[in-house]
Amino acid sequence: MTAVVVAERVHKQYGTLEVLKGINLTVHKGEVVCVLGPSGSGKSTFLRCINQLEDIKSGHIFVHDELMGHKPSAGRLHRLSKRAINKQRQGIGMVFQHFNLFPHMTVLQNLMLAPVKVGKVPKEAAKSYAMQLLDNMKLADKAHSYPAQLSGGQQQRVGIARALAMKPDLMLFDEPTSALDPELVGEVLEVLRDLANAGMTMLIVTHEVAFAREVADTVVFMDQGVVVEAGDAKEVLEHPAEERTKEFLRRTLSPTASAQKRTD
Secondary structure (H helix, E strand, O other), rough: OOOEEEEEEEEEEEEEEEEEEEEEEEEEOOOOEEEOOOOOOOHHHHHHOOOOOOOOOOOEEEEOOOEEOOEEEOOEEEEEEEEHHHHOOOEEEEEEEEOOOOOOHHHHHHHHHHHHHHHOOHHHHHHHHHHHOOOOOOOHHOOOOHHHOOOOOHHHHHHHHHHHOOOOEEEEOOOOOOOHHHHHHHHHHHHHHHHHOOOOOOEEEEEOHHHHHHOOOOOOOEEEEEEEEEEEEHHHHHHHHHHHHHHHHHHHHOOOHHHHHHHH
């Protein structure tokens, strides 16, 4: 299988706080990897490091065999320029938990911005593809609306469409449903299911264990900056080998936790 993402001994610190403590992970072409874990385990930080929104302290991250964010020279790694890093990012789509849409732009303008400005796609071609994406998301009638006029679920679907507008071959999702009301979660998860069925390579940080069981090929459980357990999704979720994973799943799937989630 072709490796799309390879992380080797990745460390990340904020001051004296070590957030990632030697992460090793490989994501293959067409694979859906769901990353689970408690708050503060380093899941989102790791995702941001892949896309070079955060610089790592040590280790290596490769996307399609290209070393992300650095180049070797004279036996040392040197940070790439912002322009070079932006070029590396073009094949990676990232969706954030809080949408991050430009509020002063319409939905259509949000989708067209990166293809036109970064990808140098002609405006009419960018508009045509953006409308196709919005139609796929059942949002064609919202093309000329502003983000504030949309529900949270609609805004997140626009965020996904905006990431897809650059035609990435890798999608990163950082808790894409955590900012949504419970009744809106399903419409976003449906979009992710469709992407999975279409063969998109995806790395999804999520707290939706049931969704991970349904769509993930691989589940990774992180805690305190390390990968505690990783493997076949069904095996990890139904027969976890590590006690910490078992404890997390017991708490997440318990009736009390489910009731609390419904009332939050």
